[in-house]
Amino acid sequence: MISILIVDDHPAICFALKVILEKEGKYAVAISNGENLLAQIHQHRPQLLILDLELSHADGLDLLPRVNQHFPELKVLIFTSQPAGLYALRTLQAGASGFINKNMSLEHVEPLCQLIAEGYQCFPEGVLHRAGIVQEHRSDPDNMLSLLSDREIAVLNFLKQGKSNMEIAGLLSLSNKTISTYKTRMLQKCGCDDLSQLIDMMAAEDRREDR
Known part of the structure; x- marks a missing residue:
């Protein structure tokens, strides 16, 4: 068994x-x-x-x-x-x-x-x-989210759920400052002006998966 x-x-x-x-x-x-x-x-x-x-x-x-x-x-x-x-x-x-x-x-x-x-x-x-x-092609040019690390994806997913920096920091055993740093880095990597654009990208990936 x-x-x-x-x-x-x-x-x-x-x-x-x-x-x-x-x-x-x-x-x-x-x-x-x-x-x-x-x-x-x-x-x-x-x-x-x-x-x-x-x-x-x-x-x-x-x-x-x-x-x-x-x-x-x-x-x-x-x-x-x-x-x-x-x-x-x-x-x-x-x-x-x-x-x-x-x-x-x-x-x-x-x-x-x-x-x-x-x-x-x-x-x-x-x-x-x-x-x-994957070593030869590190990112998918059609999906900017592929540029994010696993930890950044985890932070973004919690942000999509509406959790605050403090809540995310507690869940991932990090400091509030570190969460803010992740947010800034994610925006820079994906060329976004604000978090709503990043969250929209994740929602778009969800919609592609459902097709």
């Missing part, structure tokens, strides 16, 4: 996914909202982590490298509403084994869990190819 820890702060999604995964008796599933995640992993000792990127207590993309550092054998499936075009390659580079968007049916999650448990990588079409050439 494969042990799984679902990390998501939407109880209805967690419950539905747990029911689907445990239906055939192949998986033992525990649930976490992402708070004190490393301690939760120590407690449950899962073989597979199903991780949302957008959590109330933390940013999944920020958590992923730490999970990989402390638990290098743990396989991670990213399960998120965030666009694959912006996040899939980043999560692969941060140590994830797979990526699926929440706009897919929950029934698609179980086959991916099985493949990942067997040692396969499961990402949207083209992501693994892009990973092979």
Whole structure:
């Protein structure tokens, strides 16, 4: 039996996914909202982590490298509403084994869990190819957000949620000044005059993903 820890702060999604995964008796599933995640992993000792990127207590993309550092054998499936075009390659580079968007049916999650448990990588079409050439082409000229670092993307995502500098600083264990520096740097990299333009870029990426 494969042990799984679902990390998501939407109880209805967690419950539905747990029911689907445990239906055939192949998986033992525990649930976490992402708070004190490393301690939760120590407690449950899962073989597979199903991780949302957008959590109330933390940013999944920020958590992923730490999970990989402390638990290098743990396989991670990213399960998120965030666009694959912006996040899939980043999560692969941060140590994830797979990526699926929440706009897919929950029934698609179980086959991916099985493949990942067997040692396969499961990402949207083209992501693994892009990973092979990423050193040669560091950014996508059609997507200025590709110029941003993972930490900057995490900050921008929290800003999109309407969180203040102080709230973001607490979630990412940074200072208010550092958050302000990230905001200035993001504007400079993307050639934007204000944060609303950056947030509009992220929303446009979401819309492209839904097509």
